[in-house]
Amino acid sequence: MTSKPLRITNPLRITNLLRTTNPLRVAKPRRLIGAIAAAITAAATVLIAITINATPAVAAGTGTGYLRTNGNRIVDATGATVRLTGINWFGMETDNRTFHGLWANPPATWRGQIDRMAELGFNTLRIPYSGDALRPGATATSINTWTNPDLVGLSPLEILDRVIEYAGSKGMRVILDRHRPTAAGQTALWYTPTVSEASMIADWRMLAQRYAGNTTVIGADLFNEPHAEGTDPNGTGACWGCGDPARDWRLAAERIGNAILEVNPNWLIFVEGVSCLSGGNPNAWDGVPDPWQNCDWWGGNLSQAIEQPVRLNVPNRLVYAPHDYAISVYDRQPWFNDPNFPNNLPAVWDHFWGKIAKQNVAPILLGEFGSTLANPLDVQWLTTLMNYLTENGMSFTYWSWNPNSGDTGGIALDDWYSINQQKYAILQPHLVPPTGQPTSQPTTSSPTGTPTSTPTSTPTSTPTSTPTSTPTSTPTATPTIPSGGCTATYAIVNQYPGGFQAEVTVRAGSTAISQWMVSWTFANGQTITQLWNGDLSSNGASITVRNAPYNGSLGPSASTTFGFLGTWSSTNEVPTLTCRAT
Numbered sequence: 319m320t321s322k323p324l325r326i327t328n329p330l331r332i333t334n335l336l337r338t339t340n341p342l343r344v345a346k347p348r349r350l351i352g353a354i355a356a357a358i359t360a361a362a363t364v365l366i367a368i369t370i371n372a373t374p375a376v377a378a379g380t381g382t383g384y385l386r387t388n389g390n391r392i393v394d395a396t397g398a399t400v401r402l403t404g405i406n407w408f409g410m411e412t413d414n415r416t417f418h419g420l421w422a423n424p425p426a427t428w429r430g431q432i433d434r435m436a437e438l439g440f441n442t443l444r445i446p447y448s449g450d451a452l453r454p455g456a457t458a459t460s461i462n463t464w465t466n467p468d469l470v471g472l473s474p475l476e477i478l479d480r481v482i483e484y485a486g487s488k489g490m491r492v493i494l495d496r497h498r499p500t501a502a503g504q505t506a507l508w509y510t511p512t513v514s515e516a517s518m519i520a521d522w523r524m525l526a527q528r529y530a531g532n533t534t535v536i537g538a539d540l541f542n543e544p545h546a547e548g549t550d551p552n553g554t555g556a557c558w559g560c561g562d563p564a565r566d567w568r569l570a571a572e573r574i575g576n577a578i579l580e581v582n583p584n585w586l587i588f589v590e591g592v593s594c595l596s597g598g599n600p601n602a603w604d605g606v607p608d609p610w611q612n613c614d615w616w617g618g619n620l621s622q623a624i625e626q627p628v629r630l631n632v633p634n635r636l637v638y639a640p641h642d643y644a645i646s647v648y649d650r651q652p653w654f655n656d657p658n659f660p661n662n663l664p665a666v667w668d669h670f671w672g673k674i675a676k677q678n679v680a681p682i683l684l685g686e687f688g689s690t691l692a693n694p695l696d697v698q699w700l701t702t703l704m705n706y707l708t709e710n711g712m713s714f715t716y717w718s719w720n721p722n723s724g725d726t727g728g729i730a731l732d733d734w735y736s737i738n739q740q741k742y743a744i745l746q747p748h749l750v751p752p753t754g755q756p757t758s759q760p761t762t763s764s765p766t767g768t769p770t771s772t773p774t775s776t777p778t779s780t781p782t783s784t785p786t787s788t789p790t791s792t793p794t795a796t797p798t799i800p801s802g803g804c805t806a807t808y809a810i811v812n813q814y815p816g817g818f819q820a821e822v823t824v825r826a827g828s829t830a831i832s833q834w835m836v837s838w839t840f841a842n843g844q845t846i847t848q849l850w851n852g853d854l855s856s857n858g859a860s861i862t863v864r865n866a867p868y869n870g871s872l873g874p875s876a877s878t879t880f881g882f883l884g885t886w887s888s889t890n891e892v893p894t895l896t897c898r899a900t
């Protein structure tokens with residue numbers, strides 16, 4: 319994540335969770351009429367852009383094979399244009415050394431969360447990590463062993479393997495992000511006195527080797543948010559083009575990127591910007607003017623990347639990957655106070671990074687952007703930004719899936735499953751859902767059977783509300799008689815006052831099936847509030863669930879599951895199920 323470009327005293331930001339909202343929020347006039355006019359203009363531009371871009375083939379989902387660049391486009395192995403519309407799922411860069419939210423209760427299993435992201439239309443995962451998660455003996459913590467029994471005992475890298483495998487089975491792609499040298503926090507430079515550039519390169523080469531040939535993992539975001547430190551003219555942070563090998567992020571990106579490409583020449587190399595080109599923060603007392611064009615968000619300033627580009631040894635691998643944030647993160651960027659806001663924003667983005675794509679130099683992936691949307695101006699910011707990205711064919715990964723990002727919140731709410739509808743409504747028209755390989759089934763089912771262990775570790779971060787229900791009843795299961803090629807087994811996996819979670823296992827008979835339908839009638843007034851991995855239709859107490867598009871096809875004796883959340887009052891009998899298949 320990000321931070322405040324003008325911050326002189328750097329509070330210890332230990333994790334993304336501690337991002338604080340700047341209290342000095344300046345109220346600004348609302349310009350609703352201007353916003354409506356902008357939206358109309360933007361909508362018209364989208365239509366024009368779609369017409370113009372209709373010529374190159376557009377890949378379904380995230381395309382096939384490894385990705386390449388072609389001018390300002392990302393293309394797949396067939397040359398078809400791919401648009402990455404993804405999301406950040408963080409945690410592996412923190413002391414937990416693995417994805418956050420693995421402490422959540424069902425249905426937010428680790429697979430359930432990926433299912434949710436994919437069905438919402440996020441086609442790419444950007445995964446932050448720190449070197450600490452890669453060290454031998456590193457352990458992953460705060461995993462709910464009841465929710466995610468299949469992750470017990472796995473190392474952070476083994477959990478990453480599983481997430482990559484499953485995301486790939488949904489047609490999603492993965493970008494790895496060297497978020498910080500260690501879990502201790504962000505740094506201005508890509509190395510520290512204890513974590514050298516050579517150590518960083520060794521980590522990257524290990525990962526590039528580990529996932530070589532696995533086309534789900536498409537590339538490396540070399541280092542997260544290089545930024546200025548100290549004040550001009552004595553800055554000590556990351557510069558762009560100053561020529562000092564110890565501070566020039568452009569030159570470091572070349573060294574690191576080329577070292578990765580030696581191991582895996584098929585990866586894309588994602589390069590972020592700096593904050594201030596000089597590597598030092600501006601100050602008001604030196605009498606030197608500080609125009610807004612000099613400094614952007616941490617990692618956002620690529621304004622010199624056309625004149626002083628990153629030069630890689632393998633052509634068509636370079637993607638520039640800036641960040642952009644809004645008022646909920648830091649309210650004093652000068653462009654928030656422009657009387658033309660939000661219509662001034664495209665020129666700001668053009669200056670810092672948009673021109674790279676507009677001049678057909680290289681593709682842009684906006685690697686992080688997000689807001690709580692607590693301030694109505696942020697709604698205008700996000701709406702304008704999404705239109706800008708789509709009009710210009712740019713890719714993006716939203717920050718974040720996690721709800722526990724202090725100054726942005728997430729797409730997921732605190733149950734790690736429900737969705738912030740206000741944010742999603744703005745993003746949804748711009749998402750390209752993954753359509754890839756839906757045939758691979760999970761090798762491990764989500765939790766069934768008796769919960770034998772309650773979560774043993776507590777998150778070190780602070781989820782603002784932790785689901786508190788614990789299983790109170792032993793799951794029961796009633797196998798049913800096949801009425802045509804399949805059986806269905808119903809299990810209550812969690813029950814608490816007023817609510818319950820159930821899972822139904824559908825198993826093919828002795829011959830393969832291509833579609834299934836399970837039906838039952840609730841006897842005690844139960845209702846279903848949310849169902850996943852199936853298509854629900856109900857008529858009062860009468861329930862019918864058909865397969866989802868990706869889990870209808872089952873080989874002989876193969877099984878799949880769907881699950882749901884429901885309500886109950888006095889009694890919660892297990893119903894009798896009927897399964898039909900063709």
Ligand SMILES: [Ca+2]
Nearest residue numbers: 601602606608
């Ligand atoms: Ca100055």
